[in-house]
Amino acid sequence: MKTSLSWLREYVELPAGITASELDAALTNLGMEVEGIVDQAATVTGDLVVGRVLTIEELTGFKKPIRFTTVDVGRDTPQEIVCGARNFAEGDLVVVILPGGELPGGFKIGARKTYGRNSHGMICSAAELGLSGDHSGIIVLPSSVDAAPGADARPVVGLDEVLIEVEITPDRGYEMSVRGIARELATYFSVPFTDPGLTAAPAGTDAVPYAVDVQDTVGCDRFAARVVRGIDPDAPSPEWMQRRLVAAGIRTISLPVDITNYLMLELGQPMHVFDLNRLKGGLVVRRAHPGEKLTTLDGVARVLDVEDMVICDETGPISLAAVMGGETSEWQQGTVDVLLEAAHWDPVMVGRTARRHKLFSEAAKRWERGVDPRLSLVALERAVRILTSHAGGTADERILDIDHVASPAVVRLPATLASKIIGLEFSAARVAELLTRIGCDVSGDDELEVVPPSWRPDLVAPIDLVEEVARLGGYNEIPSVLPPAGASRGLTPGQRQRRSIGRALAENGYVEVLSYPFVAPGTADALGLAADDPRRSAVRLTNPLSEEEPMLRTSLLAPLLGTLKRNLGRGRRDVALFEAGTVFRPHLAATAPPALGVDRRPTDEEWATANAIVPEQPWHLAVVLTGDIDPAGWWGDGRAASWADAIEAARITIAAAGVPASRVTVRATEHAPWHPGRCAEILVDDTVIGHAGELHPSVIAAFELPKRTSAAELDLDALPAAPVIDAPLISTFPAALIDVALVLDRGIPAADVQAALAEGAGELLESVSLFDVYESEQLGADKRSLAYKLTFRAADRTLTSEETIAARDAAVAVTASRFGAVLRGA
CATH class of the missing domain: 3.30.70.380 (Ferrodoxin-fold anticodon-binding domain)
Incomplete structure (x- = not known):
């Protein structure tokens, strides 16, 4: 959200001498991330002065009109300046930047010879000063300006403004407006605030200016509209509006469109303007039908989803509601009759529509964060007044207002809850005072009944109100107190065992990696698992991070082999990796688990039934290695890693777990995904805990790995517990x-x-x-x-x-x- 300090001052009486650092601190303490506070006067360096055009000489012989002028800039001699603009005459007051100055964008001004004449400086346009997007001509100051040639032009053209840019959190949509930020600053500094959203506006009438049928009052719970006829289609937007729009990062288009953008920034109410004469029949507000299409203003033909809300006329959809209008009914050059619309849309619907179509318009950003539903008529009234005052026309006295907005629900807040959660003492009266300052209606003593204001749809639960108390009470006042540390027995035997194993493998040259536990549906085939192999039965996630890998791993090898392949692709040739983590072995069941609510604790039977379907998650350890296990060099030849090294890694793991070598047996076997003739099973006390050896050639080919790649995988949970070793006695006497x-x-x-x-x-x-x-x-x-x-x-x-x-x-x-x-x- 970008705005200016002068715009904010229209609604909040900020301290006269407030500095940028004080403003930064206030906005930050209110929960806004300050992206920047810029003094516009500093964007143009050097001498920017008012000048009076004394003479104009038309230069000929060039492809475009060129003028050679002399300008009085308050110095002993007039300034000679070559200019290509033609919208000024002798005697006009203009804005001149003298040699040595610099315009926004790093454009430095000097004295030079051009078009056969010497030019000392430049007569500036609004676009060159960063005040608007108008490149049509230079700035001609009105004769009423009380400024002599040579005077500083910054305050004359509005370059004495302070621009503010803040990042708004998703739950505070009301702050995406001058109205919202001004309200917050008034609360912070305890100064008066004038709410532009409370401006008196006429109510809706029984007779309507245009027929509208809202068929889905959930997606659109309020739809208001007014009609203005006979406006001047060429009427320009006033300079003050253009400057504020440009400062906010919005380009100026036309007076009707600029008004809707201006009020969106000021009030937070996005609006839409239709060309009344291009509409065919009455409007219908509904969900899109399957297969419907709409070409939006960006020229893209979009296939609509049944969840999208659209505004239609007899020809079909003409606007993707709350996101972007369509090409067939928008304002265009020459429009004289307009229909102004200010509605209220479902935030969830808007958010999904914007993401579905990848259309993150300024309006959509506000709608998905929540807009005050009480602003519709206020915004329309203000839009009609600005439009008719600058473009003429006649406003239709009939006002459409279809209102299905529900009143905010009462939130019951225990008076002591804020103190318990925040850690500071807040009396019931203090809590009520803070909540009242943000617009809530508060009543009650021990339990406060709080009605949030219409512009705060985020206040729906007691904890939301507690957050407001903490914010307004001052985050900096909350003490930094560490919670008391409870009694602990330290690491569990299993944790100690896993740490010992990790250290042992690292000391033997293996590098630990952490992989995502997700695999693709074809992983079992790539590993060569038999049709009846239990590792083929994998849990499928309902909402996976990636549709390409929606399954949970039943073995550590597949993700680890993917990591090995990635390292090889980065130029590594001698790689030895290990990973310790859980695998997921599902329990097949004919019925789905019971749906557990949050209103009560599950019964023991419900809990047992739900947990019976949760997959087993044993801890495994896997190693993979390829290339040279002993590198070659000046000291001699190297040695390539082999299946024996994978078996040795298994032995190292078991020894680090505290299991004596006398209890370990290694014998040949066949087990996928290992090579039949180079695979060993690892036993501890006659129990198979894993396998090691060289991978099968088909597996190596499937994962695009070098020949002779070897691996091992062990079930750490199957290992016996490590014995307890008594710590040595430490003497306290000197040595x-x-x-x-x-x-x-x-x-x-x-x-x-x-x-x-x-x-x-x-x-x-x-x-x-x-x-x-x-x-x-x-x-x-x-x-x-x-x-x-x-x-x-x-x-x-x-x-x-x-x-x-x-x-x-x-x-x-x-x-x-x-x-x-x-x-x-x-």
């Missing part, structure tokens, strides 16, 4: 650190020396690590020095220096007796 450097034969492995030190140091040793290796001629031939850091600590006391030294000497003694080591420097 004693001693370094020892041992001289010994170069051929003795450092690891053997470290083991000997650990053996000799005894139970007081906490850790030992090698930190230095030194060799020199001074140590002797074939000798080297190994330096170790020894850390001693007791669980029940602080060690004395005598205890520490004794433990060190004992450690050195073992190395001396075993390897002939001596302390360096001893």
